[in-house]
Amino acid sequence: MGVLRGWLWRAALVIVATPLVLGLVYNIVPPVSTLMLARWATGQTVSRTWVPLEGISQNLVRAVLASEDARFCSHFGVDMVELQGVIDDSDGLDAPRGASTITMQLAKNLFLWNGRSYIRKGLEFPLALYLNAVMSKHRQLEIYLNIAEWGPNGEFGAEAAAQRAFGRGAGQLSPRQAALLAVTLPNPYRRNAAKPGPGLNRLAGNLLARLPREGPELTACL
Template sequence: MVTKAAGRPRRRWISIPLKILMWFVIISLVLVAVFRFVPPAVTMTMIMDGNGITKDWMPLSEIDPDMPRAAIAAEDSKFCSHHGFDAVAIAQAMRHNASGGRVRGGSTISQQTAKNVFLFQGGGFIRKGFEAWFTVLIEAIWGKRRIMEVYLNVAETGIGTYGVNAGSMRYFHHDASKLSPSEAARIAAVLPLPKKRAAIAPQGFTRRYGNSIQRRIGMVRNEGLDDCL
């Protein structure tokens, strides 16, 4: 027979995780709702960056349209059609990485935005689980236009440099409203490895990748792959 006294500790151990989960859901919903309208002031990636923080928020309406097109061309061609996850890209990345060689990611722009704003770099499968949760939330609450706007303003574009506007000022000495297709493509080429690649006089793979992105910008525009923006 289980006494009342013995049952109380058991209920307490069950209730504590439930309360933690409940508060996590509430806090994450509030944060996502707030950032639907308010620019994130700082992210964990910025805080952990020992090179300082240079950033300058610019609304999507003021960023040259070729910049989000370049991001779609480089990072996520199905951005406007998926609901946060690209199962095909994830499966392809897993098969490629299993074969060795250069590691390839399968994350969408939505997933990268969720990670950049609410989480941190690294962390393995646990972080991926939280990333999936926040991806679902921002897809439901923010919508595609806001996701792209936040992504282009918090993504690391150089050493200690965050957002395409700060990146444009760093590399080309003008703001992101006046980017040429070539400049937008160069910034997009830097995004996967911003601490190791340079948008000015790019060499080797970065140069070839930037040229490829520039060619695909027209395809994104002509095929309406940026219609959700």
């Protein structure tokens, strides 16, 4: 029994230490996401070409920030303003939905799994706080834009997304192309920036209309 308990403690230590160590390592090493690892493990294809943040169109950077996390530069990994709004709207009954910052999505993509659950959301919070403490906002966004799932056939990252949708690099996207890619992120399996329907065109148009009002604070920390 004592041996089993010892192994359980060691396993728990490894589980806790792994994201803490990787959070530091990923400051210098291009990471992969848990979804990418899962696809490789099941023999599925993965398309991802790492591009530094400076090589990604500012149109896409601004569009993703405005669409996914407009207060990215001002929060500490968790957006308490957005979180409080979700709690107020749902009376606390549906808190795992919404209020997910780019840092929280990064924590999920690097260390956790897809799906809505209180357990996963509870793990996202401390991991996001940790990543924000050990990783610059510049690096957080750079990693996010390079590991986000952006297509139904294993397309990950901005370069694969831009090539799939428009046949051009991530650094060459027009404002409208960037907006279309940004609004596909919530559901890349059903939304196709290459062939946008009326709903996707409307979402992209609304995002483009919002961008001038967001101001320079969107990218102030980059």
